[in-house]
Amino acid sequence: xxxxxxxxxxxxxxxxxxxxxxxxxxxxxxxxxxxxxxxxxxxxxxxxxxxxxxxxxxxxxxxxxxxxxxxxxxxxxxxxxxxxxxxxxxxxxxxxxxxxxxxxxxxxxxxxxxxxxxxxxxxxxxxxxxxxxxxxxxxxxxxxxxxxxxxxxxxxxxxxxxxxxxxxxxxxxxxxxxxxxxxxxxxxxxxxxxxxxxxxxxxxxxxxxxxxxxxxxxxxxxxxxxxxxxxxxxxxxxxxxxxxxxxxxxxxxxxxxxxxxxxxxxxxxxxxxxxxxxxxxxxxxxxxxxxxxxxxxxxxxxxxxxxxxxxxxxxxxxxxxxxxxxxxxxxxxxxxxxxxxxxxxxxxxxxxxxxxxxxx
Numbered sequence: 007x008x009x010x011x012x013x014x015x016x017x018x019x020x021x022x023x024x025x026x027x028x029x030x031x032x033x034x035x036x037x038x039x040x041x042x043x044x045x046x047x048x049x050x051x052x053x054x055x056x057x058x059x060x061x062x063x064x065x066x067x068x069x070x071x072x073x074x075x076x077x078x079x080x081x082x083x084x085x086x087x088x089x090x091x092x093x094x095x096x097x098x099x100x101x102x103x104x105x106x107x108x109x110x111x112x113x114x115x116x117x118x119x120x121x122x123x124x125x126x127x128x129x130x131x132x133x134x135x136x137x138x139x140x141x142x143x144x145x146x147x148x149x150x151x152x153x154x155x156x157x158x159x160x161x162x163x164x165x166x167x168x169x170x171x172x173x174x175x176x177x178x179x180x181x182x183x184x185x186x187x188x189x190x191x192x193x194x195x196x197x198x199x200x201x202x203x204x205x206x207x208x209x210x211x212x213x214x215x216x217x218x219x220x221x222x223x224x225x226x227x228x229x230x231x232x233x234x235x236x237x238x239x240x241x242x243x244x245x246x247x248x249x250x251x252x253x254x255x256x257x258x259x260x261x262x263x264x265x266x267x268x269x270x271x272x273x274x275x276x277x278x279x280x281x282x283x284x285x286x287x288x289x290x291x292x293x294x295x296x297x298x299x300x301x302x303x304x305x306x307x308x309x310x311x312x313x314x315x316x317x318x319x320x321x322x323x324x325x326x327x328x329x330x331x332x333x334x335x336x337x338x339x340x341x342x343x344x345x346x347x348x349x350x351x352x353x354x355x356x357x358x359x360x361x362x363x364x365x366x
Contacts, residue, residue: 014071015046025054027080032060045069050077050111059083061095067103074111074150081116084156085134094133096157102141109148113137115155120182122236126207131156132185139163139170146174156184158212159203164192166219171195181205186212187235191244192220199226204233210263213252214244221248230257237293238265247275250309258286264293266317271306276334279309286316291323300329300351310336318344326351334358 023034035056042048044067050056052075059081064070085095097113100106113136119125136152138161139145152159159180164170169192180187180203187203187210190196203210210232213222222242232239239259242249249271266289271277282302289301296305301319304310312328319325327343330336330352339362343349350361 014069015043016049017042017046018049019051023056025051025056025077027055027057030057030059032058032062035062036060039064047071047073050074052076054078055080057082058097059085061097061099063099063101064103064106065101067106069105070103070107072106072108072111074109076110076112078112078114080114083116084131085116094135094138094157096133096135096138096161097155098136099138099140100142100145103145104143106142106144107146107148108137108150111150113150113152113155115153115184117154117156117182117184120154120156120184120207121205122207122234126184128156128184133157133161134184135159135161137161139173141165141168142170142173144172145170146176147178148174149177151179153180154182158186158189159183160188162188162190162193162196164220166217169194169221173197174199176200181233183207186210188212189214190222190225191216193222193225195224197226198230199228201230202232203230204235204261206235208236209238209241210235211240213240213242213249215246215249216244218246220246223248223251225252227252227254228256232257232259234261235263237263238268239263239287239289240267242269242277243295245272247271247277249277250279252279253281254283254285255281256284259288262288262290264290265295266301267303268295268298269304269307270296273306273332276306276308278307279311280304280307281311282313282315283311284314288318291319291325298329298331300326301346302328303331304329304333304336305331307333308335312341313337313339314341316342316344317346319346321345330356330359332356336360338362340364
């Protein structure tokens with residue numbers, strides 16, 4: 007079956023759909039999407055503005071490209087979207103679909119408070135994401151933008167035993183969220199590469215399974231440029247131990263986050279492996295959790311590698327660079343830790359820690 011590479015059947019949206027954001031066209035756009043075949047390239051109107059006060063859904067689709075041609079989907083009302091995902095008004099939902107690409111599409115939410123202020127987070131609207139992916143296999147978001155949402159820029163989830171797989175988020179621009187930046191609650195083989203992400207209300211990347219049976223595995227976070235986030239740069243709390251093979255390489259933080267990396271697994275079992283290499287990092291230390299004090303925090307983890315990174319912390323915070331709690335098989339090598347109180351703070355139940363200071 008042909009994979010969507012832009013050479014499938016081209017389907018152009020009807021000219022009758024209003025493209026100046028003067029009217030809500032959710033129903034019209036959904037009707038058109040539902041009428042289109044798979045194995046096709048769906049083309050919106052170049053640089054048009056489509057007002058949507060509901061959700062556009064791609065359900066059970068395959069081998070499809072949606073090319074926005076730099077069009078914008080814009081919400082102007084609060085909508086709904088609390089903790090029950092089925093009631094959320096995310097703007098684009100892709101569900102149980104395979105080999106789907108969305109490119110050159112701008113999504114603008116209705117959150118006037120979005121960003122790093124305390125006003126940004128509205129719990130009753132926290133699941134109102136720009137892009138919500140559920141139980142998918144092979145979805146690419148390429149050259150998209152998302153801004154001013156009440157929820158996350160991208161939410162990657164699934165169902166019990168059915169994580170979203172082969173998800174790529176690349177060459178995209180995300181700013182001003184109401185909750186997290188990119189969340190993975192049930193995903194395997196997720197690539198977050200070459201994006202710009204900033205002004206995040208809570209944590210910039212959130213690996214947080216909702217259930218112990220859910221997973222966040224084979225995650226690659228590489229070559230991104232990131233801005234401010236109120237909470238953590240990478241947060242990994244949530245349920246279960248099926249979290250690992252997380253590789254974080256060559257990212258550059260242009261503004262600090264409140265906390266840096268927080269991996270906090272349950273006492274049974276260990277999360278991991280985790281690899282951090284070649285990143286330029288900074289943190290204010292204004293945010294911590296579970297009484298921890300380090301920039302990198304790993305609790306109940308194993309197989310952790312932190313190498314060739316540059317980390318800057320405020321000298322008056324007296325933060326250790328790496329804090330280990332019940333964590334084993336750790337390699338910390340050739341990093342440049344600026345302003346930290348000490349390179350490693352480890353409790354008595356952490357084992358097999360190898361430290362090589364920069365230049366030694």
